[in-house]
Amino acid sequence: MSGPSSYVPKLGIAKWLDARLPLPRLMYDSFIAYPVPRNLNYFWTFGGILMLMLVSQILTGVILAMHYTPHATLAFTSVEGIMRDVEYGWLMRYMHANGASMFFIAVYIHIFRGLYYGSYKAPREVLWILGVIIFLLMMATAFMGYVLPWGQMSFWGATVITNLFSAFPIVGETIVTFLWGGYSVDNPTLTRFFSLHFLLPFMIFGVVILHVWALHVTGQNNPTGVEVKAVAKDTIPFTPYATIKDAFALVLFFAFFAYFLFFIPNYLGHADNYIPANPAVTPAHIVPEWYFLPFYAILRAVPDKLGGVLLMFAAIAVLVVLPWLDTSRVRSMSYRPLARQCFWAFAVTCVMLGWLGSRPAEGIYVTLSQLFTALYFAYFLIALPLLGLFETPKKLPGSIAESVLGKMKGGSGAVVGAAAPAEPNTKG
Amino acid sequence: MTLFRTSLAAFAAIMIGAFSAASLSPAHAAGGGTKPPAHDWSFAGPFGTFDRAQLQRGYKVYREVCSACHGMSLMRFRNLSQKGGPEFTEAQVRALAADFKISDGPNEQGEMFERPGRPSDAFPKPFPNEQAARAANGGAYPLDLSVIAKARNYERGFPLFLLDIITQYQEGGPDYLKALLTGYEDPPKGVELLPGQNWNRYMAGNIIGMPNMLNDGQIEYPKGPDGKSPVPETAKQYAADVVAFLMWSAEPHMEQRKSIGRQVFIFLLLFAGLLYFTKKRIWSRLPEHAPGSAH
Numbered sequence: 001m002s003g004p005s006s007y008v009p010k011l012g013i014a015k016w017l018d019a020r021l022p023l024p025r026l027m028y029d030s031f032i033a034y035p036v037p038r039n040l041n042y043f044w045t046f047g048g049i050l051m052l053m054l055v056s057q058i059l060t061g062v063i064l065a066m067h068y069t070p071h072a073t074l075a076f077t078s079v080e081g082i083m084r085d086v087e088y089g090w091l092m093r094y095m096h097a098n099g100a101s102m103f104f105i106a107v108y109i110h111i112f113r114g115l116y117y118g119s120y121k122a123p124r125e126v127l128w129i130l131g132v133i134i135f136l137l138m139m140a141t142a143f144m145g146y147v148l149p150w151g152q153m154s155f156w157g158a159t160v161i162t163n164l165f166s167a168f169p170i171v172g173e174t175i176v177t178f179l180w181g182g183y184s185v186d187n188p189t190l191t192r193f194f195s196l197h198f199l200l201p202f203m204i205f206g207v208v209i210l211h212v213w214a215l216h217v218t219g220q221n222n223p224t225g226v227e228v229k230a231v232a233k234d235t236i237p238f239t240p241y242a243t244i245k246d247a248f249a250l251v252l253f254f255a256f257f258a259y260f261l262f263f264i265p266n267y268l269g270h271a272d273n274y275i276p277a278n279p280a281v282t283p284a285h286i287v288p289e290w291y292f293l294p295f296y297a298i299l300r301a302v303p304d305k306l307g308g309v310l311l312m313f314a315a316i317a318v319l320v321v322l323p324w325l326d327t328s329r330v331r332s333m334s335y336r337p338l339a340r341q342c343f344w345a346f347a348v349t350c351v352m353l354g355w356l357g358s359r360p361a362e363g364i365y366v367t368l369s370q371l372f373t374a375l376y377f378a379y380f381l382i383a384l385p386l387l388g389l390f391e392t393p394k395k396l397p398g399s400i401a402e403s404v405l406g407k408m409k410g411g412s413g414a415v416v417g418a419a420a421p422a423e424p425n426t427k428g
Numbered sequence: 429m430t431l432f433r434t435s436l437a438a439f440a441a442i443m444i445g446a447f448s449a450a451s452l453s454p455a456h457a458a459g460g461g462t463k464p465p466a467h468d469w470s471f472a473g474p475f476g477t478f479d480r481a482q483l484q485r486g487y488k489v490y491r492e493v494c495s496a497c498h499g500m501s502l503m504r505f506r507n508l509s510q511k512g513g514p515e516f517t518e519a520q521v522r523a524l525a526a527d528f529k530i531s532d533g534p535n536e537q538g539e540m541f542e543r544p545g546r547p548s549d550a551f552p553k554p555f556p557n558e559q560a561a562r563a564a565n566g567g568a569y570p571l572d573l574s575v576i577a578k579a580r581n582y583e584r585g586f587p588l589f590l591l592d593i594i595t596q597y598q599e600g601g602p603d604y605l606k607a608l609l610t611g612y613e614d615p616p617k618g619v620e621l622l623p624g625q626n627w628n629r630y631m632a633g634n635i636i637g638m639p640n641m642l643n644d645g646q647i648e649y650p651k652g653p654d655g656k657s658p659v660p661e662t663a664k665q666y667a668a669d670v671v672a673f674l675m676w677s678a679e680p681h682m683e684q685r686k687s688i689g690r691q692v693f694i695f696l697l698l699f700a701g702l703l704y705f706t707k708k709r710i711w712s713r714l715p716e717h718a719p720g721s722a723h
Binding site for chain 2: 038077080083084090091094236240241244245247248251252254255258259261262263264265266267271272274275284404405
């Protein structure tokens with residue numbers, strides 16, 4: 001997709017700079033002339049939304065760091081100081097805390113869009129794997145950020161999660177001591193988490209640049225999963241078409257964000273984190289933030305600690321090899337009737353795992369967690385490899401242009417047929 | 429294909445089984461403590477504001493009853509006159525602060541001294557440290573109440589927890605606290621309480637160190653023009669008032685938050701509407717989106 005540049009500098013200074021550092025050319029080619037498949041639906045706006053969420057998190061985070069004190073005896077009070085005495089500190093802090101949740105809502109939609117339309121398949125494997133790396137970095141960042149207010153859930157969440165590493169034979173204890181900076185979660189843990197929490201978003205930013213670079217090399221996937229064949233017919237320029245569409249979706253998403261931020265800012269949090277950390281009192285139920293719940297359920301589904309830890313990491317690692325697990329040559333699930341049903345079953349499985357992660361690990365919940373963990377892995381390890389072999393896909397359109405324009409000539413019956421593949425989008 | 433349909437049906441059966449099994453599970457009932465009833469708080473919802481008179485009464489309850497054992501270390505007397513709170517006048521706040529003796533120093537001789545409180549002072553702590561607090565309370569530790577209204581909640585369960593997004597229910601903490609303050613009962617037959625233990629319907633596990641502290645007629649409220657208090661001087665009213673005060677102290681900028689939120693939310697919706705029509709206009713240049721086309 002990164003064909004010859006169509007950038008023509010007009011101003012003298014632009015010509016001068018273009019001959020020395022073609023930064024305006026890069027911007028022009030990436031965000032103005034960049035060809036976008038003409039049939040993208042609104043699920044393709046979440047990449048831009050995520051970019052803005054990252055910027056929002058970094059901006060609010062830098063301001064919060066100016067007022068925050070990373071010390072076990074002062075952290076809780078300094079966060080409350082931000083809420084009470086810093087001008088609009090409550091806004092910065094609630095925006096940052098709810099922003100993390102919004103970031104994950106957007107990233108989950110983005111990931112599931114990729115899963116549904118087969119965006120992980122050749123030639124986009126590297127693009128997909130970079131995305132998985134961003135997801136991992138996001139999880140690490142969010143986890144360490146949640147520790148910083150030094151409330152009860154911060155402290156005990158940190159204790160539970162860092163303790164997982166002790167399951168590894170031989171090196172386990174050493175890793176945990178290294179993470180803690182001592183022999184229990186304490187001030188050294190807090191200070192190193194603060195330092196890393198500040199660093200990681202910039203690493204995410206770096207990988208995001210690679211992610212976008214890889215995207216601009218292969219071009220975007222689209223709801224039909226059919227590659228762009230003729231740029232002139234199948235694509236439209238990024239500006240103004242994608243720009244205005246992304247802007248609309250972004251503002252709607254921010255309205256959703258604002259609803260949580262201003263009216264129910266503590267809905268997604270846990271009340272126990274307003275209790276200062278107390279190493280002597282363990283909360284009745286230690287639960288992570290909602291976006292970790294499915295993985296937490298997988299962790300606790302296994303009676304053996306090491307097994308649980310390995311399975312939890314495998315739940316993410318399986319995404320890395322996904323491009324090679326799915327054997328179908330058809331990308332979009334819109335043309336794969338059986339895979340499509342498996343996809344929705346998988347989506348429900350993830351929701352169920354999330355719910356089970358919030359339940360205590362006892363009785364029926366453990367059995368259910370095991371069942372849905374099995375279903376989670378079955379999607380990647382059984383359904384996708386096998387379906388590609390015996391599933392008969394529907395007929396693919398000849399090109400993107402045909403899927404959109406061709407049917408216009410073909411009369412009303414054909415129009416309905418063309419609209420059908422896009423239907424599941426509205427359900428999501 | 430048939431095999432596939434069968435497995436899908438099996439999946440559906442598992443889902444139904446999962447939900448029904450979970451709803452029968454004893455884990456739901458475990459934990460103890462009845463769910464508190466919902467109170468009609470003035471600060472609930474997108475237009476909610478604190479009732480100034482209620483916050484002022486709530487401070488009086490805290491001052492006369494709670495503050496004997498519970499600190500509010502994050503509160504400053506000056507907060508009592510800030511916008512969106514009880515909004516005492518500055519003169520009133522000076523008088524309220526001067527009510528307390530504050531330890532200050534060291535002075536030029538290197539000695540600590542006592543002086544009357546000032547608006548910039550924090551609410552003084554009732555005990556010098558946790559050990560002293562426990563010693564004076566039969567081993568129980570009276571918690572700091574600064575953010576207690578946000579530090580307490582109760583499980584809403586399915587589907588209420590989803591509806592709460594739409595109804596904007598954020599008053600789980602206040603509802604629980606009000607129920608707790610008025611939830612003291614005699615223990616059921618066969619339950620022997622140790623000295624220093626009390627039975628409360630809403631406490632998790634039902635046993636609580638704090639005794640019932642609010643009784644009808646115990647606190648005298650300011651009189652209205654007719655010489656009577658505008659609200660009843662009952663334990664229920666005291667509890668509601670002090671909990672409203674605690675909610676404000678946990679979220680002192682709530683009114684500002686909601687008022688800015690309404691403006692931001694409406695702005696974003698209008699802006700999104702304009703962008704939608706702009707988008708439609710721009711995309712209508714494309715043949716498949718042209719007005720009158722099949723799409």
